[in-house]
Amino acid sequence: xxxxxxxxxxxxxxxxxxxxxxxxxxxxxxxxxxxxxxxxxxxxxxxxxxxxxxxxxxxxxxxxxxxxxxxxxxxxxxxxxxxxxxxxxxxxxxxxxxxxxxxxxxxxxxxxxxxxxxxxxxxxxxxxxxxxxxxxxxxxxxxxxxxxxxxxxxxxxxxxxxxxxxxxxxxxxxxxxxxxxxxxxxxxxxxxxxxxxxxxxxxxxxxxxxxxxxxxxxxxxxxxxxxxxxxxxxxxxxxxxxxxxxxxxxxxxxxxxxxxxxxxx
Amino acid sequence: xxxxxxxxxxxxxxxxxxxxxxxxxxxxxxxxxxxxxxxxxxxxxxxxxxxxxxxxxxxxxxxxxxxxxxxxxxxxxxxxxxxxxxxxxxxxxxxxxxxxxxxxxxxxxxxxxxxxxxxxxxxxxxxxxxxxxxxxxxxxxxxxxxxxxxxxxxxxxxxxxxxxxxxxxxxxxxxxxxxxxxxxxxxxxxxxxxxxxxxxxxxxxxxxxxxxxxxxxxxxxxxxxxxxxxxxxxxxxxxxxxxxxxxxxxxxxxxxxxxxx
Numbered sequence: 001x002x003x004x005x006x007x008x009x010x011x012x013x014x015x016x017x018x019x020x021x022x023x024x025x026x027x028x029x030x031x032x033x034x035x036x037x038x039x040x041x042x043x044x045x046x047x048x049x050x051x052x053x054x055x056x057x058x059x060x061x062x063x064x065x066x067x068x069x070x071x072x073x074x075x076x077x078x079x080x081x082x083x084x085x086x087x088x089x090x091x092x093x094x095x096x097x098x099x100x101x102x103x104x105x106x107x108x109x110x111x112x113x114x115x116x117x118x119x120x121x122x123x124x125x126x127x128x129x130x131x132x133x134x135x136x137x138x139x140x141x142x143x144x145x146x147x148x149x150x151x152x153x154x155x156x157x158x159x160x161x162x163x164x165x166x167x168x169x170x171x172x173x174x175x176x177x178x179x180x181x182x183x184x185x186x187x188x189x190x191x192x193x194x195x196x197x198x199x200x201x202x203x204x205x206x207x208x209x210x211x212x213x214x215x216x217x218x219x220x221x222x223x224x225x226x227x228x229x230x231x232x233x234x235x236x237x238x239x240x241x242x243x244x245x246x247x248x249x250x251x252x253x254x255x256x257x258x259x260x261x262x263x264x265x
Numbered sequence: 266x267x268x269x270x271x272x273x274x275x276x277x278x279x280x281x282x283x284x285x286x287x288x289x290x291x292x293x294x295x296x297x298x299x300x301x302x303x304x305x306x307x308x309x310x311x312x313x314x315x316x317x318x319x320x321x322x323x324x325x326x327x328x329x330x331x332x333x334x335x336x337x338x339x340x341x342x343x344x345x346x347x348x349x350x351x352x353x354x355x356x357x358x359x360x361x362x363x364x365x366x367x368x369x370x371x372x373x374x375x376x377x378x379x380x381x382x383x384x385x386x387x388x389x390x391x392x393x394x395x396x397x398x399x400x401x402x403x404x405x406x407x408x409x410x411x412x413x414x415x416x417x418x419x420x421x422x423x424x425x426x427x428x429x430x431x432x433x434x435x436x437x438x439x440x441x442x443x444x445x446x447x448x449x450x451x452x453x454x455x456x457x458x459x460x461x462x463x464x465x466x467x468x469x470x471x472x473x474x475x476x477x478x479x480x481x482x483x484x485x486x487x488x489x490x491x492x493x494x495x496x497x498x499x500x501x502x503x504x505x506x507x508x509x510x511x512x513x514x515x516x517x518x519x520x521x522x523x524x525x526x
Binding site for chain 1: 307316449
């Protein structure tokens with residue numbers, strides 16, 4: 001079988017198991033999506049605050065901003081470290097290692113199929129919010145949408161590869177997830193989930209620009225809303241962090257596999 | 266009563282002994298707790314840079330709300346997540362049988378069996394923030410003591426909401442996420458409820474997910490402007506939810522089919 005045909009066969013196998021898995025746990029997925037309401041909560045506070053205060057955005061712009069954040073978050077959520085940790089701790093990683101495919105591939109495909117299962121819910125929330133705040137409705141330009149989709153894909157790829165590298169720490173420690181928790185803490189405050197970076201003090205903005213966090217959420221959101229943004233810089237920064245994450249993953253993966261004791265198998 | 270206290274001592278003694286195996290986690294949780302609080306204070310400050318009073322609340326007053334929120338986060342980390350998160354496991358594996366057979370109240374056992382010390386930093390920092398803001402606003406000792414009443418109500422309300430949601434695992438086994446949803450909705454409790462737009466937002470956060478009573482009310486009482494009717498309503502809500510949680514658990518047990526035993 002040619003490599004391309006083999007690849008397609010694996011893709012089909014993982015995608016169909018993914019679809020089966022996520023359609024079985026529809027209720028669970030619904031709840032996971034509902035857990036992503038934080039941008040909508042922040043939207044309420046910012047809408048009200050910007051009605052009277054002096055902020056760079058007006059209530060309508062804040063509403064659009066947080067709706068875009070909600071969509072970007074739904075499309076870029078990564079949970080691989082919890083899955084991977086469970087596989088290492090219970091020893092069920094062993095059968096995955098016997099398959100003629102890197103386990104990372106399976107996880108990527110599952111994340112992507114999960115997005116499909118999530119989409120109807122995310123769109124329903126978007127529709128409800130637009131009904132509640134009709135002033136926020138607008139048609140984004142086609143070019144902006146294309147750029148935003150690329151930005152979201154780059155953000156997802158980078159978040160995934162970094163979290164996967166953290167997951168490799170699970171070969172040595174039972175609490176690799178606490179790494180992700182600390183990372184997520186910084187992510188929440190610097191990525192633009194709680195507020196657009198426009199309202200941040202300049203010092204914080206400058207510091208944040210040197211971290212990958214603003215490019216995970218704020219950057220694709222800016223692209224989608226068609227607001228001024230250094231497009232090239234955003235993609236370059238994401239690419240650099242992706243490369244760093246990938247290198248870390250390769251090193252830890254090789255060492256980790258040797259260390260892996262297949263507990264309980 | 267004495268038996269209850271003795272049980273609690275046993276439960277929590279063994280839990281702490283077990284958790285001490287992972288001492289390094291304590292540093293980690295203290296670190297994330299401080300980091301989270303610094304970030305939250307920063308996030309709150311962003312509103313005040315725009316020269317507004319958030320929902321009519323001054324800076325120190327809003328910090329007080331954030332402080333109570335942190336305290337409640339600490340409560341849920343020490344007691345609620347540790348215990349109620351496990352109900353799922355009990356149902357999935359059928360080990361709820363053993364709990365039901367014990368000569369103690371099953372709800373009491375399920376709710377108090379474990380104590381996780383990792384929420385303590387949140388409790389300490391949250392209280393610290395409340396006291397600091399209180400001193401700044403010149404609240405009296407009497408106000409502090411009075412504020413403990415609605416706070417107790419908040420804890421009971423929070424517990425009851427958690428327990429009711431956790432009980433639904435008896436029907437839907439994979440419901441761990443429900444608690445995640447509750448946690449994210451409770452995030453609204455970082456802000457005084459008047460910071461939300463009137464209408465749907467405020468309605469939801471008062472009556473559906475009652476964060477107004479969880480954090481705003483104790484802060485108002487501490488500032489000496491709590492209205493008696495609201496305090497009474499908050500306590501009534503706590504009591505009603507607690508009674509409902511007991512009734513709901515009993516009702517749910519009728520559908521428990523004891524998996525794999």
